[in-house]
Amino acid sequence: MGKASYKKLTGSQNLRQRLVLAALASTPVLIEDIRAEETWPGLRPHEVSFLRLLEKVSDDCVVEINETGTKLKFKPGIVMGGRNLVHDCGLSRAIGYFLEPLIVLGLFAKKPLTITLKGITNDPKDPSVDTFRSTTLPMLKHFGVPSEGLDLKIQSRGSAPQGGGEVFLSIPIVQSLTAVNWTDEGMVKRIRGVTFSTRVSTQFENTMVYAARGIFNLLLPDVHIFTDHRSGAQAGLSPGYGISLVAETTSGCCISADTAISYSRGEETVELEDEEKKDLMPPEDVGVKMANVLLGEIEQGGVVDSTHQGLLFLLCALCPQDVSKVRVGKLSPYGIETLRNIKDFLGVKFVIKPDPSTGTVILKCVGSGLRNLSRRIS
Structure with a gap:
């Protein structure tokens, strides 16, 4: 075997996606100057955690990081999948950050993948686990992915900054995907959603539901927003609440919008520390805001x-x-x-x-x- 030739890339942008594409295309990559100019140079904790996850689901995958974390060599192996794997996603990004690449890789693995991911289930930066369950997984079916073995269960919720959530994901394998002709977005026939709250009063959820319904019911009658209040061990370690909304159309498209409200992680930047002192957005405003965001997404069109x-x-x-x-x-x-x-x-x-x-x-x-x-x- 000759020496592997590495595809050279620079910068930290879209690191996760580049690594997934490198794994699927079996292309070794060398990424340099990862945040070299910043106060904290190099890879962030969630990026290192993602690399560890890639190692977990692959065989013969080689990851080399230099001392400062500004240079990364990644040589993909065979994506194996596997049963009953467990990965701690850490607290610098939510589980949603890891789910999208994991789903794509899982489809082309050697064996079906079942994995438990631990960390933050809902935060404003990454899509929530509810959105993955209600929108992302149904979207895969358009590409010929079987519904059998495609599942996402929320065992416990975890809000930022302390997390404590846990989700179980199972992904079947496919021989190849099916090409799509998917241009008809249809008309919205119903709106579904789920609100969640951890370590706060259940009243927060009722307020969000009431506020969001107040907007949707002016437009269509079939609106149902479920509540998912968790307490005790299932509520994670931090107080938080949020809402995930999905508009289902006559042609089988799902358009989603979600957010989560919780105290921010103090250590990332100075700005966040100031935010910590602010009051959290009231649940009524959260319901109204996300209803409007969803209507904005619907207005843009698209499947x-x-x-x-x-x-x-x-x-x-x-x-x-x-x-x-x-x-x-x-x-x-x-x-x-x-x-x-x-x-x-x-x-x-x-x-x-x-x-x-x-x-x-x-x-x-x-x-x-x-x-x-x-x-x-x-």
């Missing part, structure tokens, strides 16, 4: 919301060598970065066509034809 654009493009690029066509609203910065990374690693280019009549964008691509070679054909 997924702006949070899910990156994942949608990635799944299209991993499809067989067939044309996939999807419609999204305004391209999000994360969506644009994803398109660049896909071109970089998989060589898949998207044709992007604005549709002025609806203000949406139609994207077409021919998939890279990724097949799960390690899976036995039954």
Whole structure:
């Protein structure tokens, strides 16, 4: 075997996605200048935790980090999957940060993946575990992922800054995905949602539900928002509350919006320490705000919301060598970065066509034809 040639990249942006694409394309990468100019240079705790997670689900994967953490060598191995794995995600990012890449890798693993992730289940930065359950997993079914063995259970909730949450994820394996022609977003037929509260009064949830319903019921009758109050060991270690809303359309699309309110982690930056002293947003305002955010997402059009654009493009690029066509609203910065990374690693280019009549964008691509070679054909 000759010496592996490393693909050279710089900077810390989209590190997680670059590593996932490197693993899927079996491309060794060398990433330099990771936050080299910042006060705290190098990899952040959640990025190191993500690398450890990659090692856990892969065989023969090599990770080398220099002393300052500003240079990373990653040589992907075979994604093995595996049963009853456990990973502590730490407290610098929520479990949502780890779920998206894990889901994509799990589909192309050698064996089905079942894993328990521990940490923060809901925070304002990453999609909440509720959104993954109500929106992300159903989205996979459009690409031919079987519902059997696709599951996400919330064992206990954990708000920032102390976490204490736990979720159980199981992902089936596929031979290959199915190309999609998914351009009809349909009309919204119902709204579903869930509010959660940990270590605060249950009244917080009722207030959020009442406030959100007050807006939705002016528009459609079928609105149902569940409450999920946890106490004792299931409530994690910090007080917090939040809401996750999903609009289901007549054509089977799910558009979501979510947020969580809790005290911030004091150590990240000086700004956050000032925030700590502020009062938390009242539950009524949270309900109203998220209802409006969801309506904004629906107004943009498209078959997924702006949070899910990156994942949608990635799944299209991993499809067989067939044309996939999807419609999204305004391209999000994360969506644009994803398109660049896909071109970089998989060589898949998207044709992007604005549709002025609806203000949406139609994207077409021919998939890279990724097949799960390690899976036995039954």
